[in-house]
Amino acid sequence: MPVSFTLVRKDSACSARLGLLHTPHGTVETPIFMPVGTQATVKTMTPEEVRDVGGRLILSNTYHLYLRPGHELVREAGGLHRFMNWSGPILTDSGGFQVFSLGPLRRVSEEGVTFRSHIDGSEHFFSPEKAMEVQLALGSDIAMAFDECAPYPCSREYALEALERTTRWARRSAAAHQSETQGLFGIVQGGTFPDLREKSARELVELDFPGYAIGGLSVGEPKQIMYEMLDHTVEFLPEDKPRYLMGVGSPDCLVEGVVRGIDMFDCVLPTRIARNGSVFTRQGKLVVRNAEYARDFSPLDPTCDCYTCRNYSRAYIRHLIKAGEVLGIRLTTIHNLRFVLNLMEEIKEALRQGEIMEFRDRFLSTYQAV
């Protein structure tokens, strides 16, 4: 088994757990947040910087790399690890979420999805088999089954159809995926319907994947509904396999997700808002590009241990961002990723101490979520 999971400790007060995820490129502790390297780079950062802020497992996007530079080129380069100089584990998504996000640019059939490139408008076809071929060429440690992600809101009828197709595509993904060096995770769908979430989870678990993702959440629904769906999904997933909540990365959702039994997360949020001049603090989001910080010579977050907070002021970072200087978004990206990854370290420590519920309450008492 190229990818496996060791459950280290279960919390007594909630569904949270500590675990170890074993991959061909090393073992990482869970719960874990995966920085996103969409185009074979975590935007603005070197691999060393990603490691310095605490990144251990990164996500890269199959859709983007298939289109540019092309998976065959990445294979020729010796795989994604070598191409981008990242020696730790990599998870690739299946491309499903991206092609379904293209809206009018895609057509779905039972066979797969025909879509047009957002770069040059050229036509392409993705199927479960194609998604496996591309991810094998990329050489990630963990591949994802090709799924259909239903939008929010959507009818029960559509959600049912999408989840049933997701199960059939998961079966085809598993059949096409023959690899000694890559694990394949299934993706639970079912929209915001508790019984459909249960149905999807049960069908996927029958296929016996080494890990399960929860897809189709954090797509616009209220957070409370997402939390309910987690409760209605996690209980049908096996305890000895990792659970991955796709696309979630706001600090409050990370804490709430862990409490509900999630082991893995990924999200562009920390890096994306950084490029817009917004940063996380223990009090919530701070828009450092705002005029009020022009003469603020304090660090982004006085409690933070990151390179940015140790060396630069809000005033300097605001100046860089207003002036369009790359260093500005480098510094906010470093800070935001460190903030989230440090939060995950504190979460693990709270789990080791058996105090995760206390930690959640303490964190949420100061953190102003948006």
Added chain:
Amino acid sequence: MPVSFTLVRKDSACSARLGLLHTPHGTVETPIFMPVGTQATVKTMTPEEVRDVGGRLILSNTYHLYLRPGHELVREAGGLHRFMNWSGPILTDSGGFQVFSLGPLRRVSEEGVTFRSHIDGSEHFFSPEKAMEVQLALGSDIAMAFDECAPYPCSREYALEALERTTRWARRSAAAHQSETQGLFGIVQGGTFPDLREKSARELVELDFPGYAIGGLSVGEPKQIMYEMLDHTVEFLPEDKPRYLMGVGSPDCLVEGVVRGIDMFDCVLPTRIARNGSVFTRQGKLVVRNAEYARDFSPLDPTCDCYTCRNYSRAYIRHLIKAGEVLGIRLTTIHNLRFVLNLMEEIKEALRQGEIMEFRDRFLSTYQAV
């Protein structure tokens, strides 16, 4: 004297020399190339990265910092060193070159220059006195006298007028500049007229600055004319003061400048072409964003010791640049600055060995200048 110079060694075959430039933020070896940090950042880089590639003394732009974030704000921040987290010496230009480059946006009088901001069109006035005030607020180690840089080509009449004004403004700059912690350099003008270069140099030397810059070159004239002007200027400058050729940074011109007795250089060229996807190699410029490098898995320059060349392929860097990823221009910037700064190290070593002319011939025999 806040800034002074020690002449360490003169070459016997040409005007080249080894020296030490002493500043309030430390001593640096000359000949030296100064990376440019226009807006209080060497574009895309952290100060640690600038130091890692061999940067020891950086240049920052008075005009840009005066407009944004404002020199008073930088003063409040504790000066430019602290604001941008650079502990080595900093040289600021006078703003003269920038305001004269504004063309129709500026009006010149004996008193100074009225100009409009390129950012918001607001009107401003710069004079020798104002340029001193702003540079003192920035807190650089070396300030430059306010000068008038004539364009190329320009009439003898205009060049004479500009150089005479430059002398009068240099006198006013020196009178206004009262600082125990900042040195002030004069700037030689005179266009491409040998006798005017001599006149300008002689007039400035009378004012006894701790260093002399050569301005108004590398503004569009053929390289051969620039070299001739250097010969006609350097001979009238004192041996015991540093000579700084402004705005020059192409590898062949650095070598030729050193041979003609230049100690200091600055230029945006290495960092600017890096952001366009062009890099220096021992054979000349290479446009790594070109299609021919899509599947080239070798480093930018196999002989280079920089972070980029040790870890990444041309194919990966091309992918990043085509995809608009910031890491791409970070990697090319690191390489180009390292290339130029490593060249300066080789130049110093050749000077120590008494082989600078042999080094020049060897370097120029493979380097294809544009």
